[in-house]
Amino acid sequence: MSTIRLIAPSGFCVNQAAAARGIERLKAAGHRVENQSVVTRRFQRFAGTDDQRLADIQDLSALPNECDIVLAVRGGYGASRLLENIEYSSLGHAFHERTPIICGHSDFTAIQLALLSQTGAITFSGPMLAGNFGADELNSFTWQHFWQAITEPQFTLTWQSPTPACSASGTLWGGNLAMLVSMLGSPWLNVIDGGILVVEDINEHPFRVERLLLQLHHAGILARQKALILGSFNGATLSDYDGGYDFDEMCRMLEQRLSIPVLRGLPFGHEPETVTLPLGAFGELQHDGQTASLTVSGHPVIR
Structure with missing residues (x-):
């Protein structure tokens, strides 16, 4: 208890x-x-x-x-x-x-x-x-993974991400993308170097997500990461004006422009089914081009 x-x-x-x-x-x-x-x-x-x-x-x-x-x-x-x-x-x-x-x-x-x-x-x-x-x-997965994350000193997540194979290790950090970007330049944010950046958001059209991520890119932050993992970005409504531009197209642009691996599909964020991630813990990422795994350790747990 x-x-x-x-x-x-x-x-x-x-x-x-x-x-x-x-x-x-x-x-x-x-x-x-x-x-x-x-x-x-x-x-x-x-x-x-x-x-x-x-x-x-x-x-x-x-x-x-x-x-x-x-x-x-x-x-x-x-x-x-x-x-x-x-x-x-x-x-x-x-x-x-x-x-x-x-x-x-x-x-x-x-x-x-x-x-x-x-x-x-x-x-x-x-x-x-x-x-x-x-x-x-x-959601049973959300419930079970929360308790797993806060009681096990090491746990591994697996998910599907149809992106190029890669491996990386570093400090996990991130969270809500809009909130992260809002803190840039403030004394309350020390950017993690050599980290694995995991971000999510809700009700943001893909072009707005792109703009936020490009802000991180233009600020030199993404180039200092080992990898970028995109979680859930739901709630946006596309229109005919988009002309085929969608979240997948935005991701392809990022993959071409950035010099670091960009993975997607992690169930993380404003969704009924979400993982629990310790921000500041150590992460080891392995990806074979289809299935990604992230092993997390170094976080506080209930004894």
Whole structure:
């Protein structure tokens, strides 16, 4: 049994029923869920005032020993407002003594990358309370892989990617693409050199995804990576105006333009079925031209 502390540093949880389902599922699995009041907390479009949401993050420096998982309620927007006021030194000191499992994605990527850059803390880009654990139908793969990722010191993912064969190893990092790009040039993002960059997004037309990735390319960041892995990019609507331009065409352009391997198809992001990835852990990538495997190690686990 784990003790799970909920945090809500981003948008207000519109789907209260989903959050309630998520809490009940976690409790039914034998876990204790704390700080449930953040689910209903609201200020304008946010899950509370800036000070309230900042406290969700800052309070992680004083977690009781029995609390081993910190779970974001949902994404949305609001994390970017908090970055300049987080006391990273106190969090870094606490995480040096004991790093809890901290999990979320989407807007939460901003806080995850800031924590990695400022404290070295490895956090998990994975399911959240409302959208994943509170879905109408719980995805068994998402549930099982979350628990595998946070309990096994090494695990391997396999998926299909019809791209040229390659191999690479380095630090896993990334998360939500738009949030990553929004942090470029800020003191809260230290770009990982020699890493394996894994990104995802939702409701972004392929040309917008291309523009974000080209920003990383023009900034010299992609050339400093060992590989780029594209996760889920769903929710966009194409039109006749696109004239055949789609996500596959965008990927082909990237493969031609970039000097690093570009893989796709990893079930990672805003999908019912998603893997859980520790940002800041070590990854070993092998790809034979059809099947890719990623072995992950060096991340915190529940003992």
